[in-house]
Amino acid sequence: MPEGYSPILELQGITKSFGGVEALRGVDFALYPGEIHGLVGENGAGKSTLMKIIAGVHTEFSGRFLIDGQETHFRSARDAHAAGIAMVHQELSVAPDLTVAENVFLGNQPTNRFGLVQWRRMAREAGEQLARFGIDVDPMSRLGDLPIGLQQLIEIARVLFSGARIVILDEPTSALSPPEVERLFMTLRRLREEGTGIVFISHFIEDILRVSDTVTVFRNGRKVAETAASATSKGALIEAMIGRGGEALEHSYTDDLMLPRPSDSSVVLKVDQLSLARSLQDVSFEARAGEVLGIYGFMGCGQQELSRILFGKLKPDSGRLAVDGTPKAFASTAAARRAGVALVPESRRAMLFHQEPVYKNISISILDRISALLLKPTQERDIAKRQVEQLQIRPPVVGLDLGMLSGGNQQKVALAKWLTYPPKLLVLCEPTRGMDVGAKNDVINIVRDLRARGLAIIVLSTEPETVLSLADRILVLKRGAVVREFKNERVSKDRLLEAA
Amino acid sequence: MASSETALAAGHKARGLAPFVRSQMRNIAPFLTLIFLSAFFAFASPSFATLDNLGNILTQVSVTGIIAVGLTFVILCAEIDLSIASIANVTGIAVAYFTLQESYVNIASVPLPGAAAILLSILLCALLGLVNALGLTVIGIPSFIMTLAMMQIAAGISALLVRGQIAYKVPDLIATLGSGSIGGIPWIVIVAAVMLLGGHLVLTYTRFGRYVYMVGGNREAAEYSGLNVKLILGAVMVISAVCSGIGGMLGVAHFGSAQQNEFDTYLLDSIAAVVVGGTSLFGGRGGIGNTIVGLFVLGVLNNGLDHVNIDSFLKILIRGLILLAALIINVYAQRLREKAAE
Numbered sequence: 052m053p054e055g056y057s058p059i060l061e062l063q064g065i066t067k068s069f070g071g072v073e074a075l076r077g078v079d080f081a082l083y084p085g086e087i088h089g090l091v092g093e094n095g096a097g098k099s100t101l102m103k104i105i106a107g108v109h110t111e112f113s114g115r116f117l118i119d120g121q122e123t124h125f126r127s128a129r130d131a132h133a134a135g136i137a138m139v140h141q142e143l144s145v146a147p148d149l150t151v152a153e154n155v156f157l158g159n160q161p162t163n164r165f166g167l168v169q170w171r172r173m174a175r176e177a178g179e180q181l182a183r184f185g186i187d188v189d190p191m192s193r194l195g196d197l198p199i200g201l202q203q204l205i206e207i208a209r210v211l212f213s214g215a216r217i218v219i220l221d222e223p224t225s226a227l228s229p230p231e232v233e234r235l236f237m238t239l240r241r242l243r244e245e246g247t248g249i250v251f252i253s254h255f256i257e258d259i260l261r262v263s264d265t266v267t268v269f270r271n272g273r274k275v276a277e278t279a280a281s282a283t284s285k286g287a288l289i290e291a292m293i294g295r296g297g298e299a300l301e302h303s304y305t306d307d308l309m310l311p312r313p314s315d316s317s318v319v320l321k322v323d324q325l326s327l328a329r330s331l332q333d334v335s336f337e338a339r340a341g342e343v344l345g346i347y348g349f350m351g352c353g354q355q356e357l358s359r360i361l362f363g364k365l366k367p368d369s370g371r372l373a374v375d376g377t378p379k380a381f382a383s384t385a386a387a388r389r390a391g392v393a394l395v396p397e398s399r400r401a402m403l404f405h406q407e408p409v410y411k412n413i414s415i416s417i418l419d420r421i422s423a424l425l426l427k428p429t430q431e432r433d434i435a436k437r438q439v440e441q442l443q444i445r446p447p448v449v450g451l452d453l454g455m456l457s458g459g460n461q462q463k464v465a466l467a468k469w470l471t472y473p474p475k476l477l478v479l480c481e482p483t484r485g486m487d488v489g490a491k492n493d494v495i496n497i498v499r500d501l502r503a504r505g506l507a508i509i510v511l512s513t514e515p516e517t518v519l520s521l522a523d524r525i526l527v528l529k530r531g532a533v534v535r536e537f538k539n540e541r542v543s544k545d546r547l548l549e550a551a
Numbered sequence: 552m553a554s555s556e557t558a559l560a561a562g563h564k565a566r567g568l569a570p571f572v573r574s575q576m577r578n579i580a581p582f583l584t585l586i587f588l589s590a591f592f593a594f595a596s597p598s599f600a601t602l603d604n605l606g607n608i609l610t611q612v613s614v615t616g617i618i619a620v621g622l623t624f625v626i627l628c629a630e631i632d633l634s635i636a637s638i639a640n641v642t643g644i645a646v647a648y649f650t651l652q653e654s655y656v657n658i659a660s661v662p663l664p665g666a667a668a669i670l671l672s673i674l675l676c677a678l679l680g681l682v683n684a685l686g687l688t689v690i691g692i693p694s695f696i697m698t699l700a701m702m703q704i705a706a707g708i709s710a711l712l713v714r715g716q717i718a719y720k721v722p723d724l725i726a727t728l729g730s731g732s733i734g735g736i737p738w739i740v741i742v743a744a745v746m747l748l749g750g751h752l753v754l755t756y757t758r759f760g761r762y763v764y765m766v767g768g769n770r771e772a773a774e775y776s777g778l779n780v781k782l783i784l785g786a787v788m789v790i791s792a793v794c795s796g797i798g799g800m801l802g803v804a805h806f807g808s809a810q811q812n813e814f815d816t817y818l819l820d821s822i823a824a825v826v827v828g829g830t831s832l833f834g835g836r837g838g839i840g841n842t843i844v845g846l847f848v849l850g851v852l853n854n855g856l857d858h859v860n861i862d863s864f865l866k867i868l869i870r871g872l873i874l875l876a877a878l879i880i881n882v883y884a885q886r887l888r889e890k891a892a893e
Contacts, residue, residue, distance in 0.1 A: 364774065388777025402775035404768045406835065415765055416776045422758050468776065
């Protein structure tokens, strides 16, 4: 940490709550000019909330906020921007149909005195700026034609070169290839020399350690550690993140958990060398009857794409998959369903009909088993009633519009769709995300019951707890490749994080 | 116009009432519009509210009704079919093309037995519908653009078949259904009623009908439920084309001639009937019942304006304004429903 300087940004005792839940509790944070400040913590630890306060997105909070030693209060993101603060969000926010140059200058294209855009000047300056970043592309090419990683670099370049003194990068490396990450780091180091203050948030602790000067660890809305990057290690940071022996977290799986001996029951799904553009590389695994296979990885590690391929929504570039020993190339989700595969995606909205009654939501996937031509509403309702009773869906009224149910109950309906005629393979994405403890336990019990009935189940999650609470065997997915398999051995949250 | 004011007023009133009324807005508003229009014309003209005139209205909306059956399926899926009128036209021309014409008709027709002519014509419209379906589902062209192209293609085939001439003869069965009547009731009204009823039964009581509503309600969810969304979308495009074709054949018989651009007004009329009736442009809401009310609103309006003394050029403007009002109500009803659901 550069001593003797005064911080360009200083936060003191920041507390922020959302509807009674404290997301930040008395956090102090300082950023110095010419410093790269790494930020780590689990999902929901408070990193993003703090950054949104700095970027002027959240304006209601308590605590002191100083820029250059002056107390400041932003009323909007525009104020923050005017004060020289810029943020690169995790999701791409580029205009793919515009040229590279237009994207670099988005919102402030150089114009002549008639207000017309000076294309030649814009192209030249954009080219110069990108060259400083080591990006060699034709500034007049369409941005959407470039690889995703390059698009992300260009978006980062736009923010870095906007003249901001404080730059916040939220998970900038998840879509980048190793040489692209290298180029990004080079540029960050150069900006540091020019005196820019940089906040770098990432799940990839190696990346944080390589580029940061200072690392701050968040846990449960508090700052639990701040240290020089050179004085710490990945293991120490993970320990601080999940808080071994620290505050008692409910059910945090910080202790070791023994995975059972691998099942030798029949192989339901065999996946062989599955690859998809930048998302998946040579992914191979098996899922067996009566077994829950957990697949853990950070956001953007390829889980989503993998689940879509298994259900016939996406087609892989190469690789094979077989269900019950029969090779399959699903032409549609309908084909996957007929082959005995079922998927519950991470977003409830994506698989439920909010304006339709509960029973129609439950029966839609099995309608061809109930009726050949004519609908049989009485039978549909009976089936739905049975599911509502079994899964304890509240309120137990099958004629109610789905939109009237709470989130947890909607999630149960999403599961219920597949349970009357159980599939051979059930793929669950983030099955317990955003649920209260009671609903979580209900879902865990449902999944265990299904396993006992002999289904092969795959649980994909970015939350270690979800995988640990459900899985018999765990694969760790990192940047689209399987990097570790845990089976018949001790596993814990920090070992999972260590591997990812 | 006047009718839209009632409908909007009804919309405002609904805010204070139970959520049920709000959620049913799209069904109530068109019905109120119909009652208001009928009452207005009944007062304005003594010749409007007669049994004879009811018969006229029914006959006048029959062709539109037959075409609108298929279009209801399409709009329920949140798609659109702009080729309906052109496909009706080309199918009507085809059935005449395959029929022996009088010697003075200068068309290179290919006379066939009646049954074969009808079958071939239906095959033709089904084929055009299939092209729409493939363009939409396999290639991924938005239905708005795909059917716009089909509108031109079908018009082009029509032009090539008749080359600016007019044909008069159609197979006997088509002639009877299009222009004959039984017990004082025109066959064309009966055909329209049967097709509307059939469409209603399919949508309400069959598995396919449920799929149509679900695909329209949330296409992504339908796919994640393992439905073959492309197959369902393709099917509704074919259904729409076949309904248009049947409407076209009977229409030709009804008008007594087959020629180019004969059905141009039916594109707007059919879309208007479905939308004025309250079927959601966003898909998943509405049905044949709504389309029937929409047909009557249009029929009463068109017919009623003839009974009162009004500038015939103003009629077009009035119809446009009524359609605009219906669109506003349609979008507004969707919002009300979403609010009620929250």
